[in-house]
Structures are given as structure tokens and as C-alpha cells.
Amino acid sequence: MYDILTGKQRSLVFPVMCNGHVKIDYSDNVVDTGGDSSTTNDIAYGLWAHEGSFTFESIITPYEINGYGTHSSRTAPTYSDKRVMPAISQSVYTAGTEGNHQSELYLSRTARLTHEMMIFYNANFQISLINSTLHNENNPARYKIRVRLKLGTSTETYTTEEVIVPTSSQFYRFDEALGFSPSLHLTADGRKTHARAASVVGSPSGATFTADNASRFFAGGKQEVFALVNNVMTSLGTIQGISGSDITLTTTPTTTLTDGQDIFLKAEHMAMYTHNTFHIACTFNESSRTLNILFNGSVVKTNTHSTNSTFSFAREDCYIGANGTGSTGAGSATTNKQFMGEIHEMSMMGVERKQFKGIHSLLPNFDDTLFYFRFEEVDL
Numbered sequence: 001m002y003d004i005l006t007g008k009q010r011s012l013v014f015p016v017m018c019n020g021h022v023k024i025d026y027s028d029n030v031v032d033t034g035g036d037s038s039t040t041n042d043i044a045y046g047l048w049a050h051e052g053s054f055t056f057e058s059i060i061t062p063y064e065i066n067g068y069g070t071h072s073s074r075t076a077p078t079y080s081d082k083r084v085m086p087a088i089s090q091s092v093y094t095a096g097t098e099g100n101h102q103s104e105l106y107l108s109r110t111a112r113l114t115h116e117m118m119i120f121y122n123a124n125f126q127i128s129l130i131n132s133t134l135h136n137e138n139n140p141a142r143y144k145i146r147v148r149l150k151l152g153t154s155t156e157t158y159t160t161e162e163v164i165v166p167t168s169s170q171f172y173r174f175d176e177a178l179g180f181s182p183s184l185h186l187t188a189d190g191r192k193t194h195a196r197a198a199s200v201v202g203s204p205s206g207a208t209f210t211a212d213n214a215s216r217f218f219a220g221g222k223q224e225v226f227a228l229v230n231n232v233m234t235s236l237g238t239i240q241g242i243s244g245s246d247i248t249l250t251t252t253p254t255t256t257l258t259d260g261q262d263i264f265l266k267a268e269h270m271a272m273y274t275h276n277t278f279h280i281a282c283t284f285n286e287s288s289r290t291l292n293i294l295f296n297g298s299v300v301k302t303n304t305h306s307t308n309s310t311f312s313f314a315r316e317d318c319y320i321g322a323n324g325t326g327s328t329g330a331g332s333a334t335t336n337k338q339f340m341g342e343i344h345e346m347s348m349m350g351v352e353r354k355q356f357k358g359i360h361s362l363l364p365n366f367d368d369t370l371f372y373f374r375f376e377e378v379d380l
Contacts, residue, residue, distance in 0.1 A: 011342035012375035014321050016063055016085045017106050018340065019332055021322035024371070026315060039315035047348060047370045051312045052286035054370070055353040057362050058119055059279055061342040062129055062143055062164060064271035065112050066136035067103070083274035085112065085340075087136070107333040112136060116146065118337040119280065120346065121323045123314035124150040127282055128337060132162055135222040140166040140271035145293050145300070147282050152309030160293050160301040164278060166269035192267040194226055194233055200261045201245070207252040209263075214245050216265060221250050226264040229255050233264065277344060279359035283352045284311060297359045320346065320373075347372040 014020050026039070030048055034041045067087030086103040098104040107115060113136065117129045129143040143164040148157050198211035217223060219241045226233050236253040281294040289308065293301040317324060320343065327335035345362045348370040357363050364372050 011061070011344045012321075013342050014063075014339050015082065016065070016340050017103060017333075018338065019322075019326070019328050019336060020338075021324060021326075021336070022320040023324065024318040024320070026317050030315070042315065044315060047313055047318070048315050050350045050370055051310050053284055053350070053352040054125075054311070055281065055283045055349040055351060056120065056125070056127060056347075057279070057281045057349075057353075057356070057364070058127075058346045059277050059344040059360070059362060060119065061274065061277050061344070062117065062141075062339075063274055063341040064140045064166075065107065065115055065117075065131060065340055066133060066139060066141045067112070068136075081274070083341075084140075084271065105330040107338075108331075109136065111331075111334050112141070115141075115334065116337045117143075117339040117341070118319070118321065118323050119339060119343070121319040121337075123316060124311065125313065126323075127280070129164070129339075130159060135218075135220070137218055137223065138266070138268055140269055142166065145280060145295065147291065147293055147301075149284065149291055149305060149311070150314075151289070151305050151307040151311055154305075154307040154309075156303070156305055156307075158291060158293060158301055158303045160295070163295040163300055164273050167272045194264040195267045196262050197225070197265045198263045200257050200259055200263065202259055204257045207240075207249040208246055209249075209257050210245050211247050211263060212245070214242055214247060217242055217247055224266065225249070226266075227255055227257065227261060228264070236263075274341075277360065279356070281353075281356065285352045286311065294356070297356045344376055345372075345374050 012022070024047070026048065029046065030039075030042050030044050033043050064084045067085040085107070087109075088098065088101050088104065092098050092101065093109075098109075113131060113133050115131045119127050119129065126148040128146050130146045131141045132144050133139050133142050142162045144162055145160045146157065148155055197216040198213040201210040201212050204210075211217070217225070217239050219239055221238050221240050223239050225236045225239060227236055228234070234255055236255060236257075237249045237251050239247055240250040241248040279294075279296050283292045283294070284290070289305040291303050291305060292299050321339040322336040325336050332338070347362050347364040349364050349368045350370050351365075351368045362372070366372075
């Protein structure tokens with residue numbers, strides 16, 4: 001029978017810069033039948049006895065692990081949120097003293113861009129979020145879902161496109177000096193897609209142009225810039241180098257820039273997803289070996305495992321929020337594949353679920369449930 005709860009939701013929280021996980025202990029649940037420390041002759045049950053099709057479900061809230069931009073000299077954002085990783089100014093990197101900061105040692109600026117956050121871990125089935133960003137200057141973390149599935153001796157990895165992305169924080173203002181129709185750079189909800197950053201001064205030479213304000217740009221071949229060409233927002237490519245007011249692109253643009261022409265960047269974004277919940281699920285069909293990854297109830301990735309073997313969970317400890325390595329200190333987030341965020345509910349069923357009745361609360365069929373964890377508490 002289900003409980004109906006009202007009030008403020010709570011959850012299992014993995015703070016930024018943590019070294020935490022929840023362990024589902026094999027030895028606490030399965031008796032060592034032979035007394036020989038071997039799992040091969042144990043009489044397993046539940047999760048560890050299951051073979052074949054399954055459905056994994058979770059409701060989570062990821063935190064933002066890039067942190068605010070550190071490449072350019074522009075002023076850092078003034079907001080403070082415990083759901084966002086700390087970041088340090090570019091002057092620290094220029095001085096080579098980033099190793100003095102715990103946030104950099106825990107998860108470096110470079111490592112954040114591809115960090116994997118483990119939601120559930122078993123040696124034969126793992127599901128996680130993967131950060132997919134080129135840089136962390138005005139670029140909060142963007143997450144893909146990744147699943148690893150082992151059949152027999154073959155492990156295959158499946159990764160979706162970006163499904164959890166930041167939201168533009170800027171709305172169009174009627175009196176804004178844009179010089180062109182706002183419909184050219186607005187989303188359906190009126191948020192800006194691009195914002196003016198500078199204007200071209202004089203005549204460009206090859207891949208280099210002079211800007212009247214270079215403080216919004218940074219070098220390294222990752223920041224993309226745009227210009228309005230025939231009423232179409234057109235990419236000029238990425239910035240390779242900066243020397244004073246001279247901006248050098250990675251390649252010479254096909255668009256000819258002119259004196260006074262506006263240069264645009266993608267609009268400021270904020271990780272509003274840190275205040276939302278997301279339903280993430282994975283189903284596996286034994287007969288067809290088909291695996292589906294679902295986001296908020298919709299299939300976002302379908303694959304067929306190439307190995308014709310029966311699936312079973314590895315007879316060992318399982319972990320929630322990390323891979324169980326338990327590393328601490330410098331680089332520990334990467335070693336642990338540390339999840340940072342909130343987990344509200346999680347379940348595993350021993351059948352392939354064809355549809356989901358809701359995405360805001362899990363409703364597993366208890367006859368087929370291998371485990372169901374509800375981490376929610378509420379204030380009545």
C-alpha cells in the first residue's frame with residue numbers, strides 16, 4: 001500500500017565536494033553458504049538471484065559541477081548556491097597556485113568538463129550522468145545519461161545526447177539596442193539565445209579582428225562567437241588567441257566581417273535544473289537484448305547488446321552515488337565517479353516495464369520489485 005505524503009520534500013543529498021555513497025551490502029543480505037568466502041555457491045535471492053529482463057528507475061536532482069567561469073577577467077557572478085561547485089578566479093591559474101584550493105584538488109577545472117556522476121553501480125550494470133561541456137565560462141554543466149551493461153564477458157556502453165541542460169537567464173527587453181528583430185535570437189518562452197559582446201573595429205585580417213571590448217572573450221579554441229549575417233545568427237568559429245584587443249579565431253571565417261559589426265556570444269545561462277527533479281530509467285529485454293534509456297518517461301536511446309548471454313547482477317556490493325572505490329583527497333571525485341546532487345527515489349524491477357505511470361514519483365509493481373528505496377521525508 002502506498003503512502004501519500006504532504007509538505008516539504010527531503011532527499012538523500014550528496015553535497016558538492018563530498019566523498020559519499022550508499023552501499024547495498026552483499027554479505028549482509030546473502031549468507032556465505034559454504035563458509036569459504038566464495039559467492040559462487042551461495043544461495044542468493046532478490047537482486048543477486050535475478051536473471052534476465054529488468055527495469056531501473058530513479059528520481060534525481062543533479063547539482064552544477066562546472067562552477068562559474070574562471071577563464072576570463074570579467075566579474076564573477078554574485079549569486080551563491082550550495083548546489084553549485086566552487087570556482088576560483090583566472091588570476092589563481094595564471095599564478096599557478098590553483099593547487100592551494102580544495103575545490104581544484106577535489107575536481108580540477110579540466111576534469112569537471114567530462115566528470116561522470118554515478119547514480120547506481122554494480123559491476124554488470126551501471127547508470128550515471130556525464131558532464132558534456134567544452135568550457136566552464138558561462139557554461140553550466142550539461143548532462144548526458146550513460147549506461148554500461150555486461151552480458152557474459154562483454155561490457156557495452158550506451159550514452160544519450162544531452163538531456164539535462166541549463167536555462168538562459170536573460171529575457172528580451174523592449175528597449176534593448178539589438179539592431180535586429182528579437183525573434184531572431186529568442187526561444188519560445190522569450191529567453192535570449194545570444195547577447196552582444198563587442199563590435200569589430202576596423203578591417204579584419206584573415207582570422208584576426210579587433211574588438212572594442214575584449215574582456216568578454218577567452219582563448220583556447222573553445223569559446224564560440226557569432227555574427228548576424230543576412231538576418232541569421234551565424235557562427236564564426238571559436239577563439240584561439242587574444243592579444244590586447246585583437247581576437248584570433250581558430251580558422252578564418254567564411255563570413256566577411258566589417259567595421260562596426262556586432263559580435264555575439266551565447267546568452268548567459270543558469271543551472272535551474274538544480275531546483276528540479278528528473279525521472280531517469282533504463283529497461284532491458286532479455287529475449288531481444290534491447291536496452292532503452294528513458295528521460296522523463298520518453299525513450300532517448302535504444303541499443304541492442306551484441307552478446308547473446310543471460311544477464312545477471314554481479315554477486316558483490318552495489319553502490320548508490322559512487323562506484324564504491326571510497327577514495328579521498330585529491331582527485332577523489334574522479335576516482336569515485338562521485339554523484340553530487342539529490343536522490344529522491346530509486347527502484348529495480350525484475351521485468352521490462354513498458355510504460356511509466358508518472359515521472360514525479362515511482363510506482364513499482366511490488367510483485368516484481370528487486371529493491372525500492374524512498375529517501376523522501378516530509379514536514380507535515
